Amino acid sequence: MPNAVNLKTIQVVPGAKDFIDIVLSKTQRGTPTVVHNGWAIQRIRQFYMRKVKFTQQNWNEKLSAILDEFPKVEDIHPFYADLLNVLYDKDHYKLALGQLNTARNLVDRVAQDYIRLLKYGDSLYRCKELKRAALGRMCTLMKRQGPSLAYLEQVRQHMSRLPSIDPNTRTLLLCGYPNVGKSSMMNKLTRADVEVQPYAFTTKSLYVGHMDYKYLRWQVIDTPGILDRPLEERNTIEMQSITALAHLRAAVLYLVDISEQCGYSITQQAALFHSIKPLFSNKPVLIVVNKIDSRRMEDLSDADRELVDGMVDEAKKISSGGAAAALGGDSEETVLMAMSTLSEEGVMSVKQTACDRLLNFRVEMKVAGKRIADVLNKIHVAQPKPRAGVAAGSRPPVIPAGVAEARARRAAGERKKTERDMQEENGGAGVYNADLRKHYDLQDPEWKYDIMPEIMDGHNILDFVDPDIDAKLAELEREEAELEAAFAEEADAGGGGMDSEDEAAGDLTEEQAADLAAIRARKRVLVGEHRSKKNSHRNQAVLPAKLANARGRTAEAMKSSLGSLGIDASKAAERARSQSRGRKRERSASKARGGEDGDADMGDAGEKKRVHSSKSRSMSRGRSLSMAEPRPGSGLKDVVQRNKGIKMADKAQWRMNKMAKIGESDRAIPTKMPKHLFSGKKPGHSTRNRR
Incomplete structure (x- = not known):
């Protein structure tokens, strides 16, 4: 399609x-x-x-x-x-x-x-x-x-309920008056389950079933019944059948109820055939007489027989036209068939005849087309040539030995012994172990049961193993034991040995030795504390700065601890106090400078005043920035770098703001309840504050 x-x-x-x-x-x-x-x-x-x-x-x-x-x-x-x-x-x-x-x-x-x-x-x-x-x-x-x-x-x-019909595939189309047996034949030919009832117009739409014939897939279409009346008077149900007959390239099976149990006489059925005859052009047509279990062809009256023969003649004329006439096709093909869907008599013969006629018709149409000439020029049929010195028929057929053996066993009533048979003979499941090596396909069959497989040039791993490896290993272990015994004797002779630190401590005075022992004791304590906290330091909370004084982490404690070690920490304490004062220190310093330089001229004073006023304005405008101390571990060393980073971030966000975006991802959903879904008109006024 x-x-x-x-x-x-x-x-x-x-x-x-x-x-x-x-x-x-x-x-x-x-x-x-x-x-x-x-x-x-x-x-x-x-x-x-x-x-x-x-x-x-x-x-x-x-x-x-x-x-x-x-x-x-x-x-x-x-x-x-x-x-x-x-x-x-x-x-x-x-x-x-x-x-x-x-x-x-x-x-x-x-x-x-x-x-x-x-x-x-x-x-x-x-x-x-x-x-x-x-x-x-x-x-x-x-x-x-x-x-x-x-x-x-x-x-x-x-549309979703319409059947999937392929207009170009091999198709059998069943048509005729209502209740003549179309749905029954559909159920016999395919695996479809179309409803069958003893009243007219049970089928109200097109139904599709599939079957196999000559290893090909065929589709069978069951159409609703058609009445003999003008086209403009037909309803939607009948027009579906007319549409399928007009457009599908299929073999048409026109079913006739010769028993007249459908409620329509053979005269009416023949009249319908002649009225829709133009729809059968360029299609193979079969007249299928149904319900022969109730009335045979031989029981028809002369008038009814003439009507059936008239439909057969028209079907032959339709079949003899088109591609068949162009190729000189045989117009004496079988057109009239008899069957009974109740007893299934003749159903399969009708199926085979219809399928064969459609296959021949499709081949004839392809041969009569214009494209066949281009294809024939590219086709070459190769014919085998007899070899010189070899007479025709001098090569008798040869039966392989395995096939001959199997045929002999079959003729003697024997069968090949399987692994299951061997299992039952040798103790059953759980006792018998199948020999899988016998199925190995190796260059030399003797290799199947080798303990060590071949790895290179006919050698396996054992060929490269030193036969004296155990003796050499025992000799190495004996030498190692002798060396360990000699080392132990030397240690005992030297008084238990002395490490490098003890040797260095041997030349110290008593006071120095006491200090060294204290240092080593303190070192052991620090190492122990470090090892105890090594695996749990991540679980400890960070000590807030305001609680540092509670544990003695003050400037005075630092000064005293460093002073005991002989380090002057007075400048570090002063620097810590000056940083805590912040802006007050700058003001006091400027006052001090003003008092000392009171005799400066007014020009310098005005210039300093302008400088200080501009600085104070910038500080007041960005006070939150100037006081933003960098967090520990942030990678920023001072306040200047912190403020510069904030300005760079604001500048990067400016482009996002122009696009009305929250950020780079813009995936946040601040509003969990959209207003257009959860707000509406209120009594007396409407909600106007939507965004």
Whole structure:
């Protein structure tokens, strides 16, 4: 099928209200939701322009998906095009799709117009109202498409229930009056389970079943019954059969109920055949007489027999035309067949005849086509040539030894002994161990049961092992034991040995030895504390700075501990006190300088005043920055680097703010309850504070 469309994969078409909720909810979740009046106007504009663009893109994507999934009448096979026209009215179907296409274009135009207006919005309120108007117009447009969306959803549901018919494959088409046995024959030929009832028009749509014949897949189509009346008076059920007969290249089986139990006489059935005869052109046709279990062909009256013969003659004329006439085909093919679906008499012969006729017809059509000439030029049939000195038939057939042995065992009533037989003979499961090595395919069969496999040039691992390895290993162990005994004797002779630290301590005085012992004791304590905290230091809380004095971590404690070691820590204590004073120290220092230099001229004083005033203004403007001490471990060594990093971060965020984004990821959803879903009109007024 050109541009094949799978009608069962079309997505659900939501209603107008659900459509609006889906798109607005996605807009609320996919765009920022917080805007402040203090932002720059360009950032506010970008905030609302982004919402309008995002909503327009969602509408466009959703509507485009619907328009692309539904098949275009002009792009699909004529069979499906006419079937759509019969079932859904092609004009109404096109009109619904056209209205959605128009709505998509109008939504794009509305978004374009309001984005142009938002570029010149002068306040947050004006931008918000423009965004509200844009989204409102888009929702109004989609509300008007409610009937079209509902119609397309009904069409989608009906399309998903249609059978998957391949118009180009091998097909048998069953047609005729209602209740003549079409569905019964369908159930006999295929694995389909079509409902069969003893009243007319049980089958109201096309049913498809599949069968296999000559290793090929065939489809069998059961059509609803057709009545003999003008085309314009036929209903939708009958028009489905007419559409299948008109467009499918299939073998047509026209079923005739000769018992007339269907409620229609043979005269009426013959009249229907002649009225729909133009639909059988270029198709192999079979007249299948059904229900011969109730009435045989021999029991027909002369008038009824003439009517059947008339249908057979017309079927032969149809079959003798087209490709068969062009190739000089045989027009004496079997056209009339008899069967009974109740007793299954003749059903398989009808199937074989119909399939063979269709295969021959398809081959004839291909040969009669224009493309066969191009193919024949590329085909060459190779013929074997007899070899010189070898007479024809001098090579008798040869039966392999294994095949001959198997045939002999079979003739003697024996069978090949299997592993299961050997298992039962040798103790059963759990006792018998199957010999898998006998199936090894090696270069030398003697290698199958080698303990060590061959690895290189016919050698295995044992060939490369030193035979005296055990004696040499014992000699090495004996030498090692002698060396250890000699070392122990030397240690005993030297008084138990002395490490390098003890040797160094041997030349010290008593006071120095006492100090060394104290140092070593303190070292052992520190090492023990370190080892005890090594695995648990991560679980200890960080000591706050305000609690440092509680444990003696003060400047006085530092000064006294360093003084005991002979280190002057007075300057470090003064520097710690000066850093704690902060800005007061600078002011006091400037006063001191002013008092000492009181005789300075007014020019210098004015210049200093300007310098201090500008500095104080900058400090007051960025006091939070100037007082921002770098955190330990942050990689910033002083306040200057900390302030520089803050300024760089603000500058990097400026571009994000222009695009109305929270940050680089912009994945946060600050608003957990979108207002458009959880707020509505209130008595006396409406909620106007949506964003």
